[in-house]
Amino acid sequence: xxxxxxxxxxxxxxxxxxxxxxxxxFIHIGSLRTALFNLLFARHHGGKxxxxxxxxxxxxxxxxxxxxxxxxxxxxxxxxxxGPLQGGDKGPYYQSERLDIYKKYCDDLVEKGAAxxxxxxxxxxxxxxxxxxLEGRQTMYDRRARDLSExxxxxxIKSGKPYVIRLKVPLNEEVxxxxxxxxxxxxxxxxxxxxxxxxxxxxPTYHLANVVDDHLMNITHIIRGEEWVTxxxxxxxxxxxxxxxxxxxxxVPLILNKDKTKLSKRQGDVAVEDYLKKGYxxxxxxxxxxxxxxxxxxxxxxxxxxxxxLNKRFTIEKxxxxxxxxxxxxxxxxxxxYIKNFDLDKLTELSLPYFENTGIDTNxxxxxxxxxxxxxxxxNKLDEIPEQLKIFTQDEVELENxxxxxxxxxxxxxxxxxxxxxxxxxxxxxNPENYKLVLSEVQKETGIKGKQxxxxxxxxxxxxxxxxxxxxxAEIFGKEKVTDLISKWI
RNA sequence: GGUCCCAUCGACUAGGGGUUAGGUCGUCACUCUUUCACAGUGAAAACACGGGUUCGAAUCCCGUUGGGACCGCCA
Numbered sequence: 001x002x003x004x005x006x007x008x009x010x011x012x013x014x015x016x017x018x019x020x021x022x023x024x025x026f027i028h029i030g031s032l033r034t035a036l037f038n039l040l041f042a043r044h045h046g047g048k049x050x051x052x053x054x055x056x057x058x059x060x061x062x063x064x065x066x067x068x069x070x071x072x073x074x075x076x077x078x079x080x081x082x083g084p085l086q087g088g089d090k091g092p093y094y095q096s097e098r099l100d101i102y103k104k105y106c107d108d109l110v111e112k113g114a115a116x117x118x119x120x121x122x123x124x125x126x127x128x129x130x131x132x133x134l135e136g137r138q139t140m141y142d143r144r145a146r147d148l149s150e151x152x153x154x155x156x157i158k159s160g161k162p163y164v165i166r167l168k169v170p171l172n173e174e175v176x177x178x179x180x181x182x183x184x185x186x187x188x189x190x191x192x193x194x195x196x197x198x199x200x201x202x203x204p205t206y207h208l209a210n211v212v213d214d215h216l217m218n219i220t221h222i223i224r225g226e227e228w229v230t231x232x233x234x235x236x237x238x239x240x241x242x243x244x245x246x247x248x249x250x251x252v253p254l255i256l257n258k259d260k261t262k263l264s265k266r267q268g269d270v271a272v273e274d275y276l277k278k279g280y281x282x283x284x285x286x287x288x289x290x291x292x293x294x295x296x297x298x299x300x301x302x303x304x305x306x307x308x309x310l311n312k313r314f315t316i317e318k319x320x321x322x323x324x325x326x327x328x329x330x331x332x333x334x335x336x337x338y339i340k341n342f343d344l345d346k347l348t349e350l351s352l353p354y355f356e357n358t359g360i361d362t363n364x365x366x367x368x369x370x371x372x373x374x375x376x377x378x379x380n381k382l383d384e385i386p387e388q389l390k391i392f393t394q395d396e397v398e399l400e401n402x403x404x405x406x407x408x409x410x411x412x413x414x415x416x417x418x419x420x421x422x423x424x425x426x427x428x429x430x431n432p433e434n435y436k437l438v439l440s441e442v443q444k445e446t447g448i449k450g451k452q453x454x455x456x457x458x459x460x461x462x463x464x465x466x467x468x469x470x471x472x473x474a475e476i477f478g479k480e481k482v483t484d485l486i487s488k489w490i
Numbered sequence: 491g492g493u494c495c496c497a498u499c500g501a502c503u504a505g506g507g508g509u510u511a512g513g514u515c516g517u518c519a520c521u522c523u524u525u526c527a528c529a530g531u532g533a534a535a536a537c538a539c540g541g542g543u544u545c546g547a548a549u550c551c552c553g554u555u556g557g558g559a560c561c562g563c564c565a
Contacts, residue, residue: 120563132491136491182495295504329516332515
């Protein structure tokens, strides 16, 4: 299809999208983007954003995962109109609480001849796959239980044999659908697996639960990761068998590692929590994620977008159809840009946890703010605060290397130091303004200027040749500390 | 291996028949700042390849190559 055909064909119905994670303990950065795109799409169209928990795999249950997920999402201002927390009239929003619903539709399917019982053991299936692999064929269910007679089925059930229910994929047909991002996708049904719909533990698989819920929850647009495209045909078959309309689909391209494989744990952090912990600001994270695979287009060169702007501008047809490498350098740059421009009071508030155990008394708000304003330009993320704090917290000035000592012990340095101590001592208190005054006076009186004037002072105060602006450091240190540190070298 | 998807600087991308192929990150240089950083200016840097279609193709079509996803009683 033409990729740009209208993303909302029927404006009379309310747009309803869902984010449907399985609660495995943490939110993957890729899921975050999917959640974001869903949210933006819903907001852009004045629709509803729904959270549904896909917890049909009992073996993967993780305690507290749902709470954690919701918490982290809301930390990033990704909120829902319906879901486990806020409820809604299409609930329950946990799939594990909807078992009887799936069972019912599954029975329907069997009755209609669109699904069938299968009694194969996992071992048998394993063997089948191994054989297929050996023969270089596609590994898929060989549909061996398709034609079991009613009698056989009844017998098997009676004798207590575990069973699953599989989708009876019609043969020799073609399934076609128009993806809002990828365009038309076609696949022959002969290549589609007779997917398991109901597991032997009575739980549905993703495919069944997903289709049933999306329909029952009136989902109009399915926006999810590209890893799902290959299962869409199965879903379409299900919709058809159930006599339901197929929602519009949009498959978002993957987020990639540097080597272009699907973003994975092995190659860096993938949990949203990790980024939050490291002190990436939510604004930066959202802004960056939005731009990974989406852009406003039309020659627009703006790169900084607030959530509000994103809501206004986001359209699904501007979503890229190819995968995007997750580039931490650019995230860092963007986060640094946000840090530099952030409201200082708010930034201080956010930074407080990172000052813990650094020896800075954060009860002194003014001082903390001053320190932060001096170092924020260096910060790619908030967890870099401690390493920037060394010059403010060290009791003894530790020289970075021995060459610095020579500079301190130079005759010109001593002259400068003597003059500085005298003048600083005479001040009531030190601030950037009178600091500058004193320095120009000293320059005049001693005739020492440039590097010879500033460098020894910086080294005496910080032990390093570079760092934040000296007037700021001097003010933060205060008169006492400054004169003490200088006096040592006279 | 099978099915499906994808292809513009190293990365994110704009552009979608006629452009000196634009921007951002990163890299490099210079300027500013008597430090580093910040900021500013500039530079290097791309249409995977081959065929069509067309007066004209990065743009449309086909093929090749390359990359990726999926192939579970996981989602």
